[in-house]
Amino acid sequence: MADGLDAGLCAGFLESLPISGAAISVFSGLAPETMVCASDAVSARIDELQYDLGEGPRWEALQTRRPVLLPDVRNGSHAAWPVFAKSLLELDVSALFVFPLALGALDVGVAELYSSVSGPLSPAEHSKALQLADVVTWHLLRQLLTLPTGDGTDPPPDGSPLSRREIHQATGMVLAQAGTSARDALLLMRAHAFAHGRTVREVARDVVSRSVDFTPGGG
Numbered sequence: 001m002a003d004g005l006d007a008g009l010c011a012g013f014l015e016s017l018p019i020s021g022a023a024i025s026v027f028s029g030l031a032p033e034t035m036v037c038a039s040d041a042v043s044a045r046i047d048e049l050q051y052d053l054g055e056g057p058r059w060e061a062l063q064t065r066r067p068v069l070l071p072d073v074r075n076g077s078h079a080a081w082p083v084f085a086k087s088l089l090e091l092d093v094s095a096l097f098v099f100p101l102a103l104g105a106l107d108v109g110v111a112e113l114y115s116s117v118s119g120p121l122s123p124a125e126h127s128k129a130l131q132l133a134d135v136v137t138w139h140l141l142r143q144l145l146t147l148p149t150g151d152g153t154d155p156p157p158d159g160s161p162l163s164r165r166e167i168h169q170a171t172g173m174v175l176a177q178a179g180t181s182a183r184d185a186l187l188l189m190r191a192h193a194f195a196h197g198r199t200v201r202e203v204a205r206d207v208v209s210r211s212v213d214f215t216p217g218g219g
Helices: 009-016 041-053 057-064 082-088 123-145 165-178 182-195 200-208
Strands: 021-026 034-038 068-070 095-103 106-115
Touching: 009 021, 009 034, 009 123, 021 041, 021 123, 034 041, 041 057, 041 082, 041 106, 041 182, 041 200, 057 068, 057 095, 057 106, 095 123, 106 123, 165 182, 165 200, 182 200
Parallel strands: none
Antiparallel strands: 021 034, 021 106, 068 095, 095 106
16 A cells, blocks of 8 residues: 555445445545555455556546446446456456545545445445545545655555556656657556556566566567
């Protein structure tokens, strides 16, 4: 998780809602995109898949600033994110609920909740999820605003499943190699990862170790 951010935030959703797992990620410009917490390996994988593929309900929630509720995620075409939907079938996930973490004009991040049992949240549960999202948003914003200035957010220890330090470092390297924007540099790594059946984190490690080079004509 990002230094200074509370990994226990996921626990509040698990304690109050009939879900199997939760993950929270920060997207605020105050810090690099970072997974704050994941309650289990499945939650972490749901978050990582969407980050790697650049598609999925978390991106819709961020764009629309509205919850994306999928009570029966295993059925339906999910035309907006077909690759993510197919990958999700490999996990024990039957329902997925994504809540944007936003305050005013500021987009802070997303809370991704999943259940291994299909079915919608009741009105009371949906209301509770919104309340928890508000609490988490305020908490994260306070933490982000008090992070040390300079290098922004200190990364998790090397090897942590929540760390994306290498991805941010590799994005900068690919940006220089390909002469492109940071956004397109990340797209290049995502495309390479998808084409080779790997994660973006694995590709980033190869970029940092210089075993993969995106210089035109490079290896």
